[in-house]
Amino acid sequence: MNIETAYFKQKALITGGMGFIGSNLARRLVELGADVTILDNFDPDTGANSFNIADIHGQVRIVQADISDEAGLKDAVEGQKYLFNLAGQMSHVGSMQDPFKDLNDNAVGQLKLLDVCRKTNPKISIVFAGTRQVYGRPKYLPVDEKHLLAPLDNNGVSKRAGEMYHIVYHHVHDMATCVLRMTNTYGPRMRIKDDRLTFIGWWVRQLLDGDEIQIYGDGSQVRDLNYVDDVVHALLLCACNPIARGKIYNVGGEPVSLLNLARQMIDIYGSGKYAIVSFPENRKRIDIGDYYGDYSLIHSEVGWQPRISLRDGIQKLMDFYVQNKEHYL
Amino acid sequence: MNIETAYFKQKALITGGMGFIGSNLARRLVELGADVTILDNFDPDTGANSFNIADIHGQVRIVQADISDEAGLKDAVEGQKYLFNLAGQMSHVGSMQDPFKDLNDNAVGQLKLLDVCRKTNPKISIVFAGTRQVYGRPKYLPVDEKHLLAPLDNNGVSKRAGEMYHIVYHHVHDMATCVLRMTNTYGPRMRIKDDRLTFIGWWVRQLLDGDEIQIYGDGSQVRDLNYVDDVVHALLLCACNPIARGKIYNVGGEPVSLLNLARQMIDIYGSGKYAIVSFPENRKRIDIGDYYGDYSLIHSEVGWQPRISLRDGIQKLMDFYVQNKEHYL
Numbered sequence: 001m002n003i004e005t006a007y008f009k010q011k012a013l014i015t016g017g018m019g020f021i022g023s024n025l026a027r028r029l030v031e032l033g034a035d036v037t038i039l040d041n042f043d044p045d046t047g048a049n050s051f052n053i054a055d056i057h058g059q060v061r062i063v064q065a066d067i068s069d070e071a072g073l074k075d076a077v078e079g080q081k082y083l084f085n086l087a088g089q090m091s092h093v094g095s096m097q098d099p100f101k102d103l104n105d106n107a108v109g110q111l112k113l114l115d116v117c118r119k120t121n122p123k124i125s126i127v128f129a130g131t132r133q134v135y136g137r138p139k140y141l142p143v144d145e146k147h148l149l150a151p152l153d154n155n156g157v158s159k160r161a162g163e164m165y166h167i168v169y170h171h172v173h174d175m176a177t178c179v180l181r182m183t184n185t186y187g188p189r190m191r192i193k194d195d196r197l198t199f200i201g202w203w204v205r206q207l208l209d210g211d212e213i214q215i216y217g218d219g220s221q222v223r224d225l226n227y228v229d230d231v232v233h234a235l236l237l238c239a240c241n242p243i244a245r246g247k248i249y250n251v252g253g254e255p256v257s258l259l260n261l262a263r264q265m266i267d268i269y270g271s272g273k274y275a276i277v278s279f280p281e282n283r284k285r286i287d288i289g290d291y292y293g294d295y296s297l298i299h300s301e302v303g304w305q306p307r308i309s310l311r312d313g314i315q316k317l318m319d320f321y322v323q324n325k326e327h328y329l
Numbered sequence: 330m331n332i333e334t335a336y337f338k339q340k341a342l343i344t345g346g347m348g349f350i351g352s353n354l355a356r357r358l359v360e361l362g363a364d365v366t367i368l369d370n371f372d373p374d375t376g377a378n379s380f381n382i383a384d385i386h387g388q389v390r391i392v393q394a395d396i397s398d399e400a401g402l403k404d405a406v407e408g409q410k411y412l413f414n415l416a417g418q419m420s421h422v423g424s425m426q427d428p429f430k431d432l433n434d435n436a437v438g439q440l441k442l443l444d445v446c447r448k449t450n451p452k453i454s455i456v457f458a459g460t461r462q463v464y465g466r467p468k469y470l471p472v473d474e475k476h477l478l479a480p481l482d483n484n485g486v487s488k489r490a491g492e493m494y495h496i497v498y499h500h501v502h503d504m505a506t507c508v509l510r511m512t513n514t515y516g517p518r519m520r521i522k523d524d525r526l527t528f529i530g531w532w533v534r535q536l537l538d539g540d541e542i543q544i545y546g547d548g549s550q551v552r553d554l555n556y557v558d559d560v561v562h563a564l565l566l567c568a569c570n571p572i573a574r575g576k577i578y579n580v581g582g583e584p585v586s587l588l589n590l591a592r593q594m595i596d597i598y599g600s601g602k603y604a605i606v607s608f609p610e611n612r613k614r615i616d617i618g619d620y621y622g623d624y625s626l627i628h629s630e631v632g633w634q635p636r637i638s639l640r641d642g643i644q645k646l647m648d649f650y651v652q653n654k655e656h657y658l
Contacts, residue, residue: 096501099440099494107436107490111428111483149478152500154440157493161436164486165428171481172425172614285501 003233006240007032013080015039015067015113016046016087017060020190021129021182023052024228025084025235030059032236039076039087041066046090047191051327067109073116082239083126085113085166088159091196092133092286095155106158107165114169114177125176127239130163131156132183132250132293141222142255142294145181145248153286163248170246178244180234183252183293187228187313188320192328199258200225203265204321206272213266213274216283219259224292226253227313230306237302244302252293253306264311269318332562335569337362342409344368344396344442345375345416346389349519350458350511352381353557354413354564359388361565368405368416370395375419376520380656396438402445411568412455414442414495417488420525421462421615424484435487436494443498443506454505456568459492460485461512461579461622470551471584471623474510474577482615492577499575507573509563512581512622516557516642517649521657528587529554532594533650535601542595542603545612548588553621555582556642559635566631573631581622582635593640598647 012029016022017038029036038060042048053060065072067087077083088106089095095102110128117124135143136150151157166177184200191197192205203213234251238244256264259276266272279287298304308316321328341358345351346367358365367389371377382389394401396416406412417435418424424431439457446453464472465479480486495506513529520526521534532542563580567573585593588605595601608616627633637645650657 099444100437103437103440103490108429108432111432115428146477148475151493151497154494154497157490157497160493161432161486161490164480164489165483168480168483168486 003236003240004032007034007236009033009035010081011035011037011079012082012084013037013039013076014084014086018042018048018050018052019086020047020052021185021228021231022084022086023189024187025232026053026060027056028232028236030056036060037063037076037080039063039065039067039073045094045196046088047197049189049328051324052189067113068104070112070116073113074120077117077121077124080121080124083117083124084235084239085126085128088129088162089155092153092155093282094196095153095158096282096286099154102154103158106155107161110162111165114165114175118169118173118175122173122175125239126166127178127180127235128163128166130179130181130248131159132181132291133288134160134163134181137288138291141290142252142292143250144294145250145297152288167246167248176245178238178246179248180238181248181250181293182226182231183291184223184225185228185231186225187317192321203262204317207265207269208321208325213262213272214277215258215262215274216277216279216287219257219276221258222255222290222292223258224253224255225310225313226251226306227308227316230308233307234298234304237304241302247301249298249302250293250295251298251304252295254310255292256310265314265318268311268314332565332569333361336565338364339410340364340366340408341411341413342366342368342405343413343415347371347377347379347381348415349376350514350557350560351413351415352518353516354561355382355389356385357561357565359385365389366392366405366409368392368394368396368402374423374525375417376526378518378657380653381518396442397433399441399445402442403449406446406450406453409450409453412446412453413564413568414455414457417458417491418484421482421484422611423525424482424487425611425615428483431483432487436490439491440494443494443504447498447502447504451502451504454568455495456507456509456564457492457495459508459510459577460488461510461620462617463489463492463510466617467620470619471581471621472579473623474579474626481617496575496577505574507567507575508577509567510577510579510622511555511560512620513552513554514557514560515554516646521650532591533646536594536598537650537654542591542601544587544591544603544605545608546616548586548605550587551584551619551621552587553582553584554639554642555580555635556637556645559637562636563627563633566633570631576630578627578631579622579624580627580633581624583639584621585639594643594647597640597643
C-alpha cells in the first residue's frame with residue numbers, strides 16, 4: 001500500500017510522540033494529512049520535549065498520560081486506525097539503576113496498552129519500537145532476526161518482554177501487531193541533554209559545547225546508524241502493510257566504527273576533538289561489542305531500506321542543533 | 330562436586346517449596362542432610378499443598394511469604410548457600426485470563442528476588458526453574474538451547490523475562506545463577522485438582538475418578554516427560570557446580586506420543602479409557618505442537634541425564650495417587 005494514500009485523513013496515535021522518533025513521525029504524518037494524536041507522559045528523561053512539536057502544535061492532539069494509565073489510554077486508543085507505539089524507558093544504564101521502573105514502563109505498561117487495544121479497538125494496527133539490545137553481544141554479523149537473544153542488561157529484558165507481548169497478542173487475539181528492532185537512530189530532535197540515552201546525542205552536545213568527544217574502548221567498535229527519517233519511513237511502511245502483521249523486523253544501516261563516526265561528525269561540524277578513553281565500569285559490562293543488523297527481511301517483505309547517507313544525515317543533524325541548541329540543553 | 334557432600338549441613342532455600350517439584354526437592358535435601366527452608370505463598374492454584382511435606386514437616390523451616398514480599402524474602406535469603414527458585418505462575422491458560430498477575434509473579438517477583446539476593450546475599454547459588462514454553466512451536470526437533478525463542482502465550486513471555494533477569498544478574502552483578510528449562514515433569518505430589526496446570530496431573534485425576542482421558546488433537550503430538558526425581562537431580566547438580574553459572578540448560582526425556590502415554594497410564598493403572606477430542610479454542614492457539622528437548626548440553630557440562638524410565642515413573646506416579654488421592658482433590 002502507498003504511504004501517501006494509507007495515512008491521508010486517517011487517525012493515528014503515537015505513544016511517546018513528544019520524544020525523538022515520535023515527534024519526527026508526527027510531523028511526517030501531519031504532512032501526509034493524517035489526524036494525529038500524541039500520547040506522552042512528558043518525562044524529560046525519555047526525551048519528551050515540547051519544542052519537538054512546536055511547529056506542528058496546532059495540528060496534533062496531545063494527551064498527557066502514561067501508557068499505564070488505563071482511562072487515558074482507552075480514550076486515546078478509541079477510533080484510531082494506527083498506533084505507533086514508541087513509549088518506553090530506553091536507558092540501559094537507567095535500567096540497571098532502577099530495574100523496577102524499567103520493567104514497569106516497558107513490560108507492564110506495554111501489556112496494559114495491548115490489553116486496552118484488545119478490549120476497545122481490536123482492529124487497530126500497531127507497530128512497536130523494539131531494540132537490537134535484545135540480541136546482546138552478537139555471535140555473528142550482520143545480525144539477522146534468527147540470531148540468539150541474550151540481552152546483557154535489564155532494559156534488554158524488559159524491551160524483549162514488550163515485543164513478545166505484541167507477537168503473542170497477534171497469535172492469540174488476532175491483533176495486527178508488528179515489531180521493529182531499532183538500532184542507533186539519530187537526527188533532529190534527539191535528546192542531547194546528557195549521556196543517559198544515546199551516545200550520538202551526547203557527542204553532539206560535546207561538539208556544540210566545545211568539549212572533547214569521549215570514545216569508550218578503542219574506537220574500533222562498529223555500529224549501524226539510521227537517520228530518523230528512514231526509521232519513520234519503516235514505521236509508516238509496516239503499519240499499513242498486512243504482510244508485516246505478527247512479524248519482527250530489524251532495521252539497520254551502514255556499519256561505521258565509532259572512531260570514524262566521531263571524525264565525520266567533527267569534519268562536518270567544522271571543529272571538535274575526540275579522545276579514546278577506557279569504559280566506565282557501569283557501561284563496560286553491558287556493552288555489546290560490534291553490531292550491525294541484517295535488514296534484508298524488511299527489505300524483501302515491506303520494501304524498506306535506508307535512503308539517507310551517513311554524511312547527509314550527520315549534516316542535517318548538526319545543522320538542526322546549531323540552530324536549535326538552546327531548546328535541548 | 331558430589332551431591333552427597335555438597336548439601337550436607339548446608340543451608341538451602343526453596344521458593345515454591347510447598348509445590349510439586351519443590352516439595353520433592355525438599356525431601357531429597359533433607360535426606361542429604363541439608364538445612365532446608367521453604368518459602369511459599371501457599372497459593373493452591375500453583376500446586377502448594379501442605380500434604381506435600383507432611384512427612385518432613387518437622388525437618389524443614391517454612392516461611393509463608395510471596396517472592397514479592399521484600400521483608401520476608403530478605404529474612405529467608407540471609408545466610409543461605411543455595412536457592413532453588415521454583416516459585417511462579419505456571420498456568421498457560423491462567424496467563425491468558427490474567428496476564429498482569431502472571432507478569433507480576435514471574436517477572437516483577439523474580440526481579441525482586443534477585444535484587445534482594447544481590448543486596449543481602451550476593452554469593453548465593455541460584456537455580457531457576459524455567460520452561461520449554463519459551464521456545465514456542467518448535468522449528469526442529471529435538472529442540473536445543475540455540476532454538477529461536479517465540480513463546481505463544483503470556484506465560485512464555487513472563488517466564489522468559491524471569492530467566493533473562495537471572496542471566497543478566499550473572500553477567501552484570503557476578504551472581505551465581507543458572508536456568509533449567511523444564512519440560513513436562515510428572516510424579517508424586519503434582520497437582521491433580523483440575524486441568525489448570527499439567528495435562529498429566531489431570532489425566533491421573535480422570536483415571537482415578539473412572540472418567541475418560543480426553544486427548545486433545547489427534548493423539549500423535551509428541552512430548553518428553555521427566556520423572557520428578559530426575560528433575561530434582563538436575564537442580565542439585567546445577568546449584569553446586571560452578572560450570573553451570575550463567576548457563577541455560579534444557580532438561581528432557583524420552584519422546585512419547587500423547588496416545589501412547591495415555592495407553593501406558595491405563596495399562597499400568599489397570600483400567601481406564603481415553604477419547605480423542607478436538608482442542609478447546611483457548612488451548613488450541615497456545616498449543617506448541619510436537620516437542621522434545623535436546624539435553625546434551627547439561628549432560629556434557631554437568632553430567633545429568635534422566636535415569637527413570639517412563640514405565641517405572643508412571644508406576645510410581647499411579648501408586649502414589651492410589652494411596653494418597655484424598656489429599657489432592
